Amino acid sequence: MSDSAAKLHIEQTAALSYRAAFMLILKRDITLAFRHKDDVINPILFFVIVITLFPLGIGPDANILSRIAPGIIWVAALLSTLLSLDRLFKSDYNDGSLEQMLLSPHPIFILVLAKIFAHWLLTGLPLIFIAPLLAVLLHLNENSYGALMLTLLLGTPILSLIGAIGVALTVGIKKGGVLLSLLILPLYIPVLIFATSAIDTAAMNLPFTGQLAIIGALFFSTLTLAPFAVSSALKVSTN
Amino acid sequence: MWKWLHPYAKPETTYHLTGKFIPWFAILSVILMSIGIVWALLFSPADYQQGDSFRIFYIHVPSATLSMGIYVGMAIAALCSIVWQLRLADASAAAMAPIGAVFTFISLVTGAAWGKPMWGTWWIWDARLTSQLILLFLFLGVIALHNAFEDKVMAGKAAGILTLVGVINIPIIKYSVEWWNTLHQGATVSKMGKPSMTLEMLWPFIFSYMGFIFLIVTITCIRFRTEILARNGMRQWVREIAIKEGS
Numbered sequence: 246m247s248d249s250a251a252k253l254h255i256e257q258t259a260a261l262s263y264r265a266a267f268m269l270i271l272k273r274d275i276t277l278a279f280r281h282k283d284d285v286i287n288p289i290l291f292f293v294i295v296i297t298l299f300p301l302g303i304g305p306d307a308n309i310l311s312r313i314a315p316g317i318i319w320v321a322a323l324l325s326t327l328l329s330l331d332r333l334f335k336s337d338y339n340d341g342s343l344e345q346m347l348l349s350p351h352p353i354f355i356l357v358l359a360k361i362f363a364h365w366l367l368t369g370l371p372l373i374f375i376a377p378l379l380a381v382l383l384h385l386n387e388n389s390y391g392a393l394m395l396t397l398l399l400g401t402p403i404l405s406l407i408g409a410i411g412v413a414l415t416v417g418i419k420k421g422g423v424l425l426s427l428l429i430l431p432l433y434i435p436v437l438i439f440a441t442s443a444i445d446t447a448a449m450n451l452p453f454t455g456q457l458a459i460i461g462a463l464f465f466s467t468l469t470l471a472p473f474a475v476s477s478a479l480k481v482s483t484n
Numbered sequence: 485m486w487k488w489l490h491p492y493a494k495p496e497t498t499y500h501l502t503g504k505f506i507p508w509f510a511i512l513s514v515i516l517m518s519i520g521i522v523w524a525l526l527f528s529p530a531d532y533q534q535g536d537s538f539r540i541f542y543i544h545v546p547s548a549t550l551s552m553g554i555y556v557g558m559a560i561a562a563l564c565s566i567v568w569q570l571r572l573a574d575a576s577a578a579a580m581a582p583i584g585a586v587f588t589f590i591s592l593v594t595g596a597a598w599g600k601p602m603w604g605t606w607w608i609w610d611a612r613l614t615s616q617l618i619l620l621f622l623f624l625g626v627i628a629l630h631n632a633f634e635d636k637v638m639a640g641k642a643a644g645i646l647t648l649v650g651v652i653n654i655p656i657i658k659y660s661v662e663w664w665n666t667l668h669q670g671a672t673v674s675k676m677g678k679p680s681m682t683l684e685m686l687w688p689f690i691f692s693y694m695g696f697i698f699l700i701v702t703i704t705c706i707r708f709r710t711e712i713l714a715r716n717g718m719r720q721w722v723r724e725i726a727i728k729e730g731s
Contacts, residue, residue, distance in 0.1 A: 410649055414642045418632045427628050428646060431621040432653050435660040442664065474649055477566070481641040
């Protein structure tokens with residue numbers, strides 16, 4: 246590449262708008278994920294298997310199952326998100342492309358947000374589609390389906406956002422998997438509490454907008470704050 | 485205004501300064517704690533409802549409240565290290581994390597020992613107990629992250645970020661747990677209200693509380709000095725100390 250062409254190239258990439266940069270990373274991550282379909286499908290299979298284990302362990306009594314269904318579904322969602330989090334930065338860290346992204350002229354905030362959004366599209370969104378099916382298996386109260394979908398819709402992005410902080414901190418460590426769960430699971434507790442209580446409240450035919458509003462508040466505060474923590478953690482990890 | 489602080493950014497100066505402080509803090513802690521504990525166990529009146537088992541209060545409450553305080557202290561140190569890049573702030577946060585975990589554990593164990601005769605059970609999913617348990621997990625997470633890195637500077641930075649994330653989350657977790665508990669349990673468990681304390685109970689409590697504070701400060705100073713030595717092992721002044729103390 247000649248000098249002038251290189252210069253032009255640099256100018257072009259620098260001129261990439263925030264939105265274009267966001268879309269570029271998003272498209273790249275989704276394409277990569279579809280090349281390794283197992284990575285997308287396995288956490289979902291895990292979610293399904295964990296949920297089928299509970300009736301086997303507890304017994305097929307419909308009353309007990311419908312009572313504990315919200316908790317089981319949400320705990321399984323937390324665990325399957327945890328399993329899939331490793332994919333978020335690991336391969337990019339190993340082949341060095343993460344470092345290149347951090348060096349790019351665009352704010353890391355945008356890049357991190359795009360990666361997290363891609364992660365949610367590939368792990369959080371499928372859960373929302375499968376959850377009602379599993380809720381049928383667990384005899385979830387009929388009134389609760391709306392609440393289940395809404396809490397998953399608002400709550401799973403929080404799981405991806407908070408989880409990204411933990412992954413960014415542990416990406417440089419060889420055996421980060423177990424450590425990641427120790428760091429992240431305590432931080433998931435508020436989401437779990439409010440989501441399950443919203444579903445429980447809906448089962449009693451009471452309004453659950455209060456819990457939803459709190460989950461929404463948690464979502465927006467993690468959406469604005471977590472990318473900063475992620476980007477500073479990535480700077481530490483890539484050194 | 486900052487001028488008098490500058491010398492203490494140098495590890496050697498801080499090492500010697502804390503070395504001078506440690507005996508004083510240790511003596512203060514021993515005096516205050518022995519006065520407080522002896523007064524509390526032997527001379528202060530027994531609670532009219534709970535009898536003598538109430539006396540574990542003098543150990544339980546200081547360790548419980550101070551464990552939270554240690555986390556805040558760690559978060560302040562982490563903030564200083566991230567904002568002003570103070571290496572020593574990292575060392576102090578690393579020194580505080582295990583102490584905090586131990587005091588959280590002490591508060592849980594003494595709480596269980598107190599709960600058995602009072603509530604008839606070692607553990608209930610009460611809001612305070614649960615949030616204290618989660619605090620223990622947060623401490624253990626910070627320690628685990630610290631140990632996972634070979635490089636201490638990186639470890640300090642990573643643990644610092646986690647501490648700050650945790651300190652934002654602590655109030656959220658605390659309130660959500662409180663809310664969760666009131667929703668699930670109602671008033672079936674008669675929770676002990678805050679005992680209105682007479683002065684005879686308050687004074688030994690203040691003594692033992694202050695004693696606990698100085699105990700924590702003393703242990704923090706000792707661990708802080710060890711951290712400084714571990715991080716500066718290649719420096720000349722550390723070698724001189726090693727030769728002097730070793731011979």
